[in-house]
Amino acid sequence: MVSVGELSLRNTLLGFVGVHSDILHVKSHNILLRDDEEFRNDKKSVLIISGGGSGHEPFPVGFVGKGMLSAAICGEIFTSPSVTSCLASILLSSQNDPSREILMVINNYTGDRLNFGLAIEMARNIHKYENIKSIIIDDDCAIDNPRNSTGRRGLTAINLIMKIAGAMSAKGFPLTDIHEQCSSILNNRMIRTIGFTFQHNRNELNQIDIGYGIHGEAGALKLDNTKCFKTIIGILKQKLKIDEIKSDIIVLFNNLGGASEFIFYNFIKDFMDSINGNSFNVIKIYAGKFLTSLGKEGIGVSIMEIKDNSIIELLEHPTETASKYLFNIPLSYSHSTREMDFEVSKVDECPNHEDMIENVKMNEIEIMKKVLMKICHDINDARSDLNLMDKELGDSDTGDTLSRGACAILRELSKNNLNAGNPHKFLITLSDILMRSMGGSSGAIFSIFFQCASIAFRDCNKYCITNWLQALSNGIDGIMRYGKAEIGDRTLLDSLCVGYNEMKITFNDGNSLEAVQAFTKGCQIGCDKTKNMFPKSGRCAYAYADKDSDFKFSSKFPDSGAYVISIISNGILHVLQGLE
The missing domain is CATH 3.30.1180.20 (Dihydroxyacetone kinase; domain 2)
Structure with missing residues (x-):
């Protein structure tokens, strides 16, 4: 008997590139990349990237090649690829050219949406990629009325969409046309x-x-x-x-x-x-x-x-991928290791990220550090309570997951590695720390929040309540866009959105502290309301898939994510009130 532990994803991919000599394996990221001369010399065609957990072969590896995928990212069995690997696929396939047009084709599973989505935001925000779009595959029709937060699962439509997108790219169509065509097919449930x-x-x-x-x-x-x-x-x-x-x-x-x-x-x-x-x-x-x-x-x-014969032409457009070979073309095997290594630059190594901005005062830097320390210590103190809350309807690991992130931030603060002198870079760095330390959907969600929030400080890089309001709005939008959760789904959004709305209303009077007080009060109100919400997002949502809005539900605890938001808002208010 062969132990499953002896069967590694890297070995599988190396075996694959050993047979297919025009594909390269990227070590440590489990990316397969086109390595033919035409691809290396092509600087204009739209790059088509896809991926997901392994165990679904030939998807995605069998579709890398001329006329289909530029790159494929492989996670472990039934596990989404990491954010870093998704980002690496963008940088590698484009040869670090931020002007390249890129389409990410993503199957509709929470981990894939979050990790690919965060990688896209990082490519835009840190590496200045502006011409990058994504499409979510959701062709499953087994469930008649799926929740918006989970949606329909992605199945073999991904093969057809990759074929259509790849053919359009090969024919020279621009990103906007490819995205519009593929989105139309999916949105109209074709x-x-x-x-x-x-x-x-x-x-x-x-x-x-x-x-x-x-x-x-x-x-x-x-x-x-x-x-x-x-x-x-x-x-x-x-x-x-x-x-x-x-x-x-x-x-x-x-x-x-x-x-x-x-x-x-x-x-x-x-x-x-x-x-x-x-x-x-x-x-x-x-x-x-x-x-x-x-x-x-x-x-x-x-x-x-x-309904359009041009689709047939695209499906019939010739491809040169492993999946078309089967037994029609004899193959040979190469024992040379066709792989390369690649490391994604850390935030500190990226261009245009100065440590200090003129608009930022030293006392503001100290305030930010105090706020972070307070929040992190409060989260660590609430670790057991958060696990208990999550046990009611989840995996009972919210406290452990958030504590990993809090401890990672405290470590960086103790080493003076977390510089608050540049607000934009500061929030990007927080996103990076949480992505690497927390893991899972929670890590991706908080990382997406800070990545999207940082954009508010990109053009007006100073700490002010107006920018913070915009940052909150951006972060909420990012969570909704990639997590698919909505207000009323029993998530952290139910706390965060109420807090944001109260803060926005109160700030119209011009008092920043009162705005933060309103934010904290709103977060608590929103958190308390989740006790009477049945879950419509996450794995436990499937148990309530047949329930309508009239279904009466009551739980002992609020949603653990919403409670975390109330901890964070109280920590911010505590520090700011101490400055008065």
Whole structure:
């Protein structure tokens, strides 16, 4: 028996580049990068980047190459790639040229959204990349009314979108056109996907799970044993809204990795027979392994409505990627290690980040340090309470996670490594510290907040209440944009948004301390309200997916994230009141 610990992602990727000589492995980041001469010399085409957790091969590695991906970032099995690796993919594929146009194609999973999103904000804010956009793939149709905060899962639409985007890039289309085309397809629900898993026992399918997720998430419907696909296909067609289709379509059949060819093509035959005679034409079929789930026995079906023949031209545009080879082109193996190393510059090493700005006074620097120390000590003191609050509906680790971030900040303060003399750089540095020390979704959310908040100080780099209000607004917008949470979802936003609104109203009178007092009071009010909110964001939200707004809910504790915001606001107020 081989221990799973002996099977490393790096070995997998090195084995892959050993077979495919025009792809390079980036050591320590698990990035696969195009390394052909045409790509190295091309300074104009839009770069297409995607990635996600491993275990879904051939996605994304099999689609790196001419006509599709410029780079692919691989996380560990079913784990999102790190923010640093996502950022490294941007810098490497563009050869550190911030003028390059880049499209990030992201499957709709929380970790991917947050980590890719934070990398994009860092590329814009620190490395001055202005021409970078993203699209979120959300083609799953298993769940009829998903929460806004979680949305529909990303499935094999990502393969079709990568193909379309890659072809448009190869044809010389600009980023705005590619983004608009791909967004239109997704926003109009032109691609819909649903799949099912099973266990095959001789001539019978057992333990059928319709809508099973590629990371092992439970499906929307379970069926008993069956000897034919008729019932399954009927449910799939209903979810795919086959009877409502008026245009020509493309059908993509995806083998989740473990379905035998015997069963796979039996299913394809039965499905195609079932839609024969409808009012639409099937003008193209794709069948094979596109997005797998570690060899799971399962099959997925994607329907793409075609209302513009130019889409067919893009799908038929030639590619040179590993996934097209299969057995058609003989391969050879190279034992030379085709990899390079790359380290993302720290904030201190980035250009245009002076340590001291004229507009900042020494007493303001000391105030900022006192505020940080107070907040960090208060969070550490509340560690056990936060874990207890989180245990009610979460993983009981909020206190531990936030404490890691607080301790990291205190360490940097004790070494005088955290310079508050440049507000813009100061907040970017806080973002970087929290990203590296906290980990998980919480680390990404707080890091995104500070990264987006820092933009308020980029053009007017001084500490003033007006800039802080704008910083709060930017940070809230960043969390909503990448985390997909909204007010009322029982998250830290329920505390933060009430505090921000109260602060904004009060500051119209011109008193800064009163504005901070209003902010603190608002944060507490918002925090308390979360006791009566059922969760609509995060993993526990799935347990309440069928609940409507009239559902009565009460918990013993407020949301732990919202409580953290009240701790932070009280810490700020405590220090500022001590200065009076």
